[in-house]
Amino acid sequence: xxxxxxxxxxxxxxxxxxxxxxxxxxxxxxxxxxxxxxxxxxxxxxxxxxxxxxxxxxxxxxxxxxxxxxxxxxxxxxxxxxxxxxxxxxxxxxxxxxxxxxxxx
Amino acid sequence: xxxxxxxxxxxxxxxxxxxxxxxxxxxxxxxxxxxxxxxxxxxxxxxxxxxxxxxxxxxxxxxxxxxxxxxxxxxxxxxxxxxxxxxxxxxxxxxxxxxxxxxxx
DNA sequence: TGGTTATTTGGTATTTTAACCAATAAATCC
DNA sequence: GGATTTATTGGTTAAAATACCAAATAACCA
Numbered sequence: 531x532x533x534x535x536x537x538x539x540x541x542x543x544x545x546x547x548x549x550x551x552x553x554x555x556x557x558x559x560x561x562x563x564x565x566x567x568x569x570x571x572x573x574x575x576x577x578x579x580x581x582x583x584x585x586x587x588x589x590x591x592x593x594x595x596x597x598x599x600x601x602x603x604x605x606x607x608x609x610x611x612x613x614x615x616x617x618x619x620x621x622x623x624x625x626x627x628x629x630x631x632x633x634x635x
Numbered sequence: 636x637x638x639x640x641x642x643x644x645x646x647x648x649x650x651x652x653x654x655x656x657x658x659x660x661x662x663x664x665x666x667x668x669x670x671x672x673x674x675x676x677x678x679x680x681x682x683x684x685x686x687x688x689x690x691x692x693x694x695x696x697x698x699x700x701x702x703x704x705x706x707x708x709x710x711x712x713x714x715x716x717x718x719x720x721x722x723x724x725x726x727x728x729x730x731x732x733x734x735x736x737x738x739x740x
Numbered sequence: 741t742g743g744t745t746a747t748t749t750g751g752t753a754t755t756t757t758a759a760c761c762a763a764t765a766a767a768t769c770c
Numbered sequence: 771g772g773a774t775t776t777a778t779t780g781g782t783t784a785a786a787a788t789a790c791c792a793a794a795t796a797a798c799c800a
Contacts, residue, residue: 554648684746706746
């Protein structure tokens with residue numbers, strides 16, 4: 531694998547890695563429905579504010595979300611709405627796995 | 636977030652996490668074109684055979700690929716071809732990031 | 741059978757992630 | 771200005787991921 535190919539896959543992996551956490555997938559799902567402030571997401575997820583804030587910074591760093599401060603709150607939105615389409619495929623893998631498990635019983 | 640929701644996102648994250656590595660994304664791309672044996676992938680990636688074998692077992696464990704031994708070789712194929720569609724979206728994020736960088740210059 | 745090849749598994753060292761608490765920063769309200 | 775609220779950042783600790791080497795398996799061939 532040459533250097534260019536390698537860096538292309540590293541760039542992709544960075545984005546996939548940024549999504550590779552239950553809370554971050556949940557956040558993406560929420561933002562697909564509209565903007566959310568950190569406090570809303572924190573309430574829904576039920577973790578420490580600092581933890582949620584760090585998840586958001588991972589998504590932001592990867593270019594998946596953007597933020598906007600209004601008053602005391604910071605609102606996050608999806609930067610590239612297409613990411614929500616990913617879920618239908620991932621769901622397909624999840625379902626296929628469950629079917630395979632059932633078939634093996 | 637209730638227990639059921641939590642476990643749904645954990646299941647999704649497991650699959651996304653399995654893809655979250657440059658070599659594993661490369662493998663998925665290769666398998667989208669057809670089956671490949673471990674040795675072919677090892678040659679292309681340029682890592683130790685044991686390393687590639689472990690990447691493949693991560694993908695297999697997540698239900699993304701399946702394997703079939705024929706003779707001395709083990710051939711891997713995609714179990715859910717739709718995963719290749721993920722790339723177009725990830726590429727969109729990559730492009731969008733590059734554009735944002737350029738705009739900031 | 742013995743040797744060769746392809747792959748997996750076990751072990752280890754290093755790096756990366758993740759969670760929480762505490763402290764800081766920024767905006768608002770009195 | 772001082773208190774309050776929202777969010778981020780720094781620090782620490784524990785868990786997970788990654789790479790390589792070495793050893794074990796499995797299938798083939800002479």
